[in-house]
Amino acid sequence: RKEVEQDPGPFNVPEGATVAFNCTYSNSASQSFFWYRQDCRKEPKLLMSVYSSGNEDGRFTAQLNRASQYISLLIRDSKLSDSATYLCVVTRSGGSYIPTFGRGTSLIVHP
Amino acid sequence: EAGVVQSPRYKIIEKKQPVAFWCNPISGHNTLYWYRQNLGQGPELLIRYENEEAVDDSQLPKDRFSAERLKGVDSTLKIQPAELGDSAVYLCASSSGQGYTFGSGTRLTVV
Numbered sequence: 001r002k003e004v005e006q007d008p009g010p011f012n013v014p015e016g017a018t019v020a021f022n023c024t025y026s027n028s029a030s031q032s033f034f035w036y037r038q039d040c041r042k043e044p045k046l047l048m049s050v051y052s053s054g055n056e057d058g059r060f061t062a063q064l065n066r067a068s069q070y071i072s073l074l075i076r077d078s079k080l081s082d083s084a085t086y087l088c089v090v091t092r093s094g095g096s097y098i099p100t101f102g103r104g105t106s107l108i109v110h111p
Numbered sequence: 112e113a114g115v116v117q118s119p120r121y122k123i124i125e126k127k128q129p130v131a132f133w134c135n136p137i138s139g140h141n142t143l144y145w146y147r148q149n150l151g152q153g154p155e156l157l158i159r160y161e162n163e164e165a166v167d168d169s170q171l172p173k174d175r176f177s178a179e180r181l182k183g184v185d186s187t188l189k190i191q192p193a194e195l196g197d198s199a200v201y202l203c204a205s206s207s208g209q210g211y212t213f214g215s216g217t218r219l220t221v222v
Contacts, residue, residue, distance in 0.1 A: 006153075034210055034211075042215070043202060043214060043215050044202075044213050049209075087153050098159065098167060099156070099211060100156070103151070104152075104153050
């Protein structure tokens with residue numbers, strides 16, 4: 001089992017739709033969680049951190065479920081410009097602070 | 112603030128040739144990462160530096176890959192000799208403890 005798993009998609013949704021992605025992780029000692037966005041042929045860029053209490057940034061909401069070991073990203077009112085790959089990142093400590101990336105979930109928002 | 116700078120952006124070499132990538136992290140970021148990203152996959156860690164010390168290089172294929180970070184600032188990643196399977200995007204990232212900032216990457220094609 002991979003340390004961080006994501007459904008690669010693609011998720012194909014119309015503008016204005018609400019879409020949610022999940023990411024599961026295997027190491028219960030994981031401590032920090034992030035969502036990154038990666039556009040085609042570009043580098044990943046930080047979208048938002050994920051906190052236990054959940055956090056919201058405009059149309060984006062991220063949540064962490066430690067008991068079930070997954071994080072989620074919800075995008076409301078999808079825009080064409082949201083089309084990208086969304087990577088979840090899980091960081092574990094225990095001597096080496098190593099971020100591990102999922103393979104990413106592809107989102108395509110169409111008119 | 113200047114971001115993470117990588118060069119070259121693209122490199123095409125014949126197999127068995129050497130190649131080197133260069134990374135200049137964000138000023139003040141002590142932690143530097145080299146990642147390799149294959150098409151349709153998330154970035155995979157090759158090596159992590161804390162200042163000039165390589166603290167995690169377990170995923171670096173040491174028979175052909177080497178890296179250095181002299182003076183704890185710039186870093187170079189070298190492959191010698193390159194193989195066809197090394198074709199990928201090589202990403203450098205730096206961190207001060209709050210997420211990771213990536214450079215634009217070097218797209219390597221081995222022919």
